[in-house]
Amino acid sequence: MDLNTITEIVRRPSSRPGAEWREGDAWLAGGTWLFSAEQPDLRRLVDLTALHWDPLVPSDAGLEIGATCTIRDLYAFAPPGDWIAGPLLARSCEALLSSFKVWNSATVGGNICLSLPAGPMITLTVALEARYELWAPDGSTRIVDALEFVTGDHQNVLAPGEILRRVAIPARALRKRAVHRRFTLTRLGRSTVFLVGTGTPGTGELLLTVTAGTTRPVRMAFDGLPDARTLRQSIDAVPADVWFADPNGTPGHRRHLTRHFAEEIRRELMAGT
Structure with a gap:
């Protein structure tokens, strides 16, 4: 859908784009929901994909998922053999029932921040005891338990201008059945x-x-x-x-x-x- 109220797109935001936030802005990642409905209050889009955040970073501590990681990239990830909960990653992606075009652009962070009851990335990250790293416009960072992030249908704890930067899933949860x-x-x-x-x-x-x-x-x-x-x-x-x-x-x-x-x-x- 055309968003006819948008007057500007920030293609190359700063590395901490929250400092540029102003009323009428929206963070743009996959845009699969943003472009699916009228957004009469929006005036500017800030493109987060230009920041090139690492999509998936496995380590001994667990798995970090960048907020702009696409559903396609998460689905294609092959977890280590001792992460016996690893198949849940793919099963959760499959619960986002959509075309390959959507999978190629829809992001993990977007699905979480949309905060719909049926959001499968919410299911995945809460079940695996994840924590979210949030960036505020003033440059501060806070960590929120995935369980506490969504507060209701299409509601969450994000303050105006705040960004979900990454999701951290601990290795101990990935080693569970x-x-x-x-x-x-x-x-x-x-x-x-x-x-x-x-x-x-x-x-x-x-x-x-x-x-x-x-x-x-x-x-x-x-x-x-x-x-x-x-x-x-x-x-x-x-x-x-x-x-x-x-x-x-x-x-x-x-x-x-x-x-x-x-x-x-x-x-x-x-x-x-």
Whole structure:
């Protein structure tokens, strides 16, 4: 879509572009959402792709993902063999159901900052206990837990002019076993619920992440693998106003699916243990 209110595009921003921020600006990365709808309040676009941030930096500490890393590049990444949760990277990319054209331009950071309940990069990073590095216009930096970033449907903790610079996934989370379940109304539809359970091999711990069915990510942590009743009670304790409603499912439908798939995840992890 043409954005007929835009009067300027900053093609070569400074290395800390926040200093140039002014009202009416938008950060431009993939632009797959930005150009999909009218943006009447915008006057200027600042192109972050010109900064050439490293898309993926694996190390002994884990995996750093640059905010402008494309879905295509993340999908193509081959994780080390001991990162047994590594296949979740590709599975999460596949949950962003779109054409190869979108995959070639849509970014990890853009999907996170859009902060929709069904954002699969949110599911991925919350489930793998990531932390986000945010850059403020005044030059300061802050680190935010992925779980705390999204606060509601299309809402997050970003202040005006603040940028998501990178995502850091710790190696200890990548070495966990990860089991996921996802439901859509149609084969190529948006996620109605997307659940991920992780646990360190040889232990009974369980971290259950619930997304898509809730307006913000929900995490349930258990030191020992819970029984079915305890797990269900934890799901039923999620506040009613957190369950999401849209044409893909009612809150009651999503809660029902979450109970069902959470029990499948629990049993699969228990069998693996």
